[in-house]
Amino acid sequence: MLALSEILHSKLKFALIALAIGLVVALTMTLSAISEGLVTGMTGAKGNLDADAVVFQGDTYLNLERSLLTTDDVKRVRSAEGVAEAYGVGHVFISVNAPGEALDTHAFGLEADFDQLPIVEGVGGMPADGEAIVDETARADGVEVGDTLTLTPIDRELTVIGFTKNRRYVMAPVFYVNLDTYEDLRAATMFGAMAETTDGNVSIAAVKLEPGVTVDELAETLGGDFDVATPEEAALAGNGMPVMILAVNGIQGVSFVIGALVIGVFFYITTLHKTGQIAAIKALGASNVFVYRQLLLQILVLVTVGALIGTSLALGAGAGMPPAMAFDPRPDRWGVTLGLVYLMAFVGSLFSLRSILRIDPATALDHAEH
Amino acid sequence: MSLLEVRNVSKRYGGGQAVVTALEGVTFTVDAGSMLAILGPSGSGKTTLLSVIAGLLQPSSGEIVIDGSPIHVRSASEAAAYRREKIGLVFQDYHLIPYLSAVENLLLMPRLGGRVTHDHRDKAFGLLEEFDLGKRVKHVPSELSGGERQRVAIARALMNDPEIMLVDEPTANLDTERGMQVVSMLGEHVRSRKMTCLMVTHDQRMCEGADQVLRLVDGRMAERA
Numbered sequence: 303m304l305a306l307s308e309i310l311h312s313k314l315k316f317a318l319i320a321l322a323i324g325l326v327v328a329l330t331m332t333l334s335a336i337s338e339g340l341v342t343g344m345t346g347a348k349g350n351l352d353a354d355a356v357v358f359q360g361d362t363y364l365n366l367e368r369s370l371l372t373t374d375d376v377k378r379v380r381s382a383e384g385v386a387e388a389y390g391v392g393h394v395f396i397s398v399n400a401p402g403e404a405l406d407t408h409a410f411g412l413e414a415d416f417d418q419l420p421i422v423e424g425v426g427g428m429p430a431d432g433e434a435i436v437d438e439t440a441r442a443d444g445v446e447v448g449d450t451l452t453l454t455p456i457d458r459e460l461t462v463i464g465f466t467k468n469r470r471y472v473m474a475p476v477f478y479v480n481l482d483t484y485e486d487l488r489a490a491t492m493f494g495a496m497a498e499t500t501d502g503n504v505s506i507a508a509v510k511l512e513p514g515v516t517v518d519e520l521a522e523t524l525g526g527d528f529d530v531a532t533p534e535e536a537a538l539a540g541n542g543m544p545v546m547i548l549a550v551n552g553i554q555g556v557s558f559v560i561g562a563l564v565i566g567v568f569f570y571i572t573t574l575h576k577t578g579q580i581a582a583i584k585a586l587g588a589s590n591v592f593v594y595r596q597l598l599l600q601i602l603v604l605v606t607v608g609a610l611i612g613t614s615l616a617l618g619a620g621a622g623m624p625p626a627m628a629f630d631p632r633p634d635r636w637g638v639t640l641g642l643v644y645l646m647a648f649v650g651s652l653f654s655l656r657s658i659l660r661i662d663p664a665t666a667l668d669h670a671e672h
Numbered sequence: 673m674s675l676l677e678v679r680n681v682s683k684r685y686g687g688g689q690a691v692v693t694a695l696e697g698v699t700f701t702v703d704a705g706s707m708l709a710i711l712g713p714s715g716s717g718k719t720t721l722l723s724v725i726a727g728l729l730q731p732s733s734g735e736i737v738i739d740g741s742p743i744h745v746r747s748a749s750e751a752a753a754y755r756r757e758k759i760g761l762v763f764q765d766y767h768l769i770p771y772l773s774a775v776e777n778l779l780l781m782p783r784l785g786g787r788v789t790h791d792h793r794d795k796a797f798g799l800l801e802e803f804d805l806g807k808r809v810k811h812v813p814s815e816l817s818g819g820e821r822q823r824v825a826i827a828r829a830l831m832n833d834p835e836i837m838l839v840d841e842p843t844a845n846l847d848t849e850r851g852m853q854v855v856s857m858l859g860e861h862v863r864s865r866k867m868t869c870l871m872v873t874h875d876q877r878m879c880e881g882a883d884q885v886l887r888l889v890d891g892r893m894a895e896r897a
Contacts, residue, residue: 304769304783311771311812582767585728586828587756588784589749663752664728666767667719667840 305599319568320607326561327612327643331631332619333557334639337550339628340473341538344546347410347437347471349537351391352418353508355517356536358529364539366393369505375528376413379507382523384515389413390504392484394491396477398460399452401444407474409434409460411484411504419478423447424464431483432458437475438465442626445475456490472541473628506536558642565643566650569601573654577661584663593658597651605647609640675704675868676725676836681734683720683891694720695891698734702884705866707859709882711873717891718872722838725870726759727751739835756785760829760867762858764841766821768813774800774824775809781831792831799827803857819850826858830865837862837869843878851878 309316342349348356348366357379358369371379371390380388392411397404416428422438424447429435436445440462445451450461460477469476479487481504488503511520521530531539538547573580580593613636620629683695695717702708712718723729725736727743728751736744743754755761768777778796779788800809803823813821822842829837842858843851855871859881862869871882879885887894 304772304780307776308771579767579769582763583769583780583784584752585726585755585763585767586761586781586784587752587754587759589752592784662728664723666763667723667726667728 303596303599305596306603309600309603316604319572320604321611322568323565323605323608323643323647324611324615326564327609327640328615328619329612330554330557330561330643331612331616331636331639332629333553334635335616335620335629335631337554338632338635339630340546340550341543342468342630343470343473343628344541344543345471345537346468347408347476349533350418350468351508351533351536352415352510353533354511355509355520355530356391356533357388357507357509357520357524358531358536359506360527360529362529364529364531364536366505366536366540369529371504371507371528373503376504376507379509379524379528382520384512384520384523386510386512388507388509389415390481391506391508392481392488392504393471393506394484394488396456396487396491397454398477399454400440401446401449403443404454405440405443405445405474407440407477408471409477409479409484409487410471411479411481411487413481413504415508416478419464419466419469421464422467424462426464426466429463429478429480429483431480431486432461433463433483434460434477434479435464435466436462436477437469438467439470439626440475441465442624443475453487456487458487458490468630508533558646561643562646562649565605565647566653569597569647569650570653570657573597573657577657578666580658580661581663582666584661585666590655590659594651594655597654597658598648601647601651602644605644609643612643613640673704674701675739676702676870677735677737678721678725679735679737681721681724681731681736683717683724683729684732693891695724695731698888698891698893700886700893702868702870704868705863706883707862707869707871707881709871709873709879709885710888711876711879711885712888712894713874715890716888718874718888719840720891721888722840722870722872725836726761726838727754756781757832758835760832760834760837762822762825762829762837762839762842764844766813766825766845768821768824768828770813773810773812774805774816774820777813777824778828778831781828785832796827796831799830800824802861803827818846819854822846822854823857826854826861830861833865835868837867837871839869839871841872841874843873843875848877851875855881 358364359371362369376390390413394409396409397406419426419435445462447462450459452459517530517532620631623629678698678700681695681698685692710718724731727746731744735742775796779792782788782792800806805823808820842854855878
């Protein structure tokens with residue numbers, strides 16, 4: 303094919319174009335991964351809860367820090383129509399004297415279902431009193447499995463029994479503890495070091511629904527005393543997340559637009575450089591479809607090579623980042639990114655198509671004479 | 673029998689006070705299998721006439737009829753198909769594709785119309801042999817001399833067995849000796865295939881082998897011999 307022959311003949315030129323496309327792809331993918339990393343870092347512990355719905359105290363607007371459910375509330379949720387099972391989830395701010403530096407972070411108390419935590423080191427399952435499973439990004443602060451960490455100023459200790467992943471909250475590694483430990487931490491935080499209980503209160507209830515029951519139906523069943531959302535909705539609420547999501551989407555949108563323009567301009571310039579050649583081919587009898595097909599084939603090859611380069615560069619960049627750095631390369635998002643890169647290239651090729659249509663084959667014979 | 677009829681063809685560019693007349697009332701016929709040389713100085717309208725006959729330009733008035741069928745009223749895509757199937761075009765600047773070898777440049781012609789077959793390949797190699805380019809088939813244009821490039825361009829024009837060869841200033845970029853060789857070779861191949869050929873030139877010496885010579889001056893026919 304003409305397109306492939308040209309690529310093979312001008313390897314350096316097209317390698318540079320593929321590299322430039324690769325850099326654009328790497329940029330959009332890295333921005334996508336960092337954006338996702340920011341969202342995961344801010345919300346991972348909430349968004350990854352093993353639940354169909356998350357129930358908050360009413361009128362707290364899905365704010366984890368302000369929601370408080372009593373033991374009776376959780377019982378009400380558990381016995382509501384359409385609920386298969388429900389477990390309490392408590393949240394409390396803690397300060398941990400980590401080996402590296404003091405960590406201002408969060409403890410999540412789970413009433414049940416510790417199996418939802420993927421274990422990357424150590425052991426899983428429900429921790430005993432005074433034990434915690436911690437998000438692996440705490441390693442960056444010198445935390446290791448087996449460490450016993452002091453919590454300040456409440457004079458409590460937590461022993462790390464395992465590391466989990468993608469469970470950060472507001473960019474800090476979450477410490478997962480059992481409900482008794484959580485109650486102790488919360489009471490100590492709220493009422494001083496000597497307090498021992500908060501009577502089984504939790505922050506929210508994670509709910510697994512009966513088949514066919516929707517989150518809206520549960521919200522209707524529970525009434526105005528509770529706010530109900532999916533884990534994804536709950537994750538994106540509070541802590542300025544709506545604004546952050548807007549900013550993240552804006553960054554990704556701008557990178558796509560710039561990427562589309564860069565790729566489009568590349569092919570537009572290469573088309574302009576070949577005006578005389580295209581005029582000659584058209585004069586010999588090539589249709590516009592034939593010429594455009596060659597361009598599309600060239601774009602397909604170069605974008606595919608560029609995508610491979612870009613994906614490798616983005617993965618390399620991610621591997622070189624420290625664990626605490628927000629970088630979450632999600633295959634589905636990268637798949638969408640790659641799809642959009644091909645779309646960008648196609649849109650960019652339309653600039654070139656306009657040029658191809660305008661190239662007058664008569665100019666192939668035109669050498670300053672009429 | 674006339675294969676090509678050019679009837680009272682005019683071509684004007686621009687409009688109003690700025691109108692430029694490139695051709696005015698040009699009329700002639702060319703018999704099948706004959707060779708017509710169109711002679712004239714620079715700016716006389718030779719290339720415009722060739723472009724109109726090739727369907728690259730629409731005449732402002734007049735008719736072009738090839739084998740009984742008018743070609744001046746075709747759409748751009750129909751004109752492209754007509755050139756692909758009926759016309760062999762040779763450019764002054766060769767217009768070989770720089771990244772294709774000599775044989776691939778020849779195979780471009782069948783590729784424009786569809787698939788390239790083994791027969792096409794055999795024919796391309798055969799044509800290059802006929803034009804003394806058998807040892808240059810794998811060379812790209814930048815590795816060929818001017819004369820070799822022009823011979824590749826002529827061989828490419830013959831690939832699709834055209835009814836009419838339209839040749840634009842084939843010797844303009846060659847010295848006299850090589851120019852004469854190329855024209856002589858062109859004449860031999862055209863005659864052996866009984867093709868009709870129109871060759872534009874500004875060099876009287878290149879008209880020696882032509883059956884007819886049409887002289888153009890300022891877009892008008894000055895003489896026909």
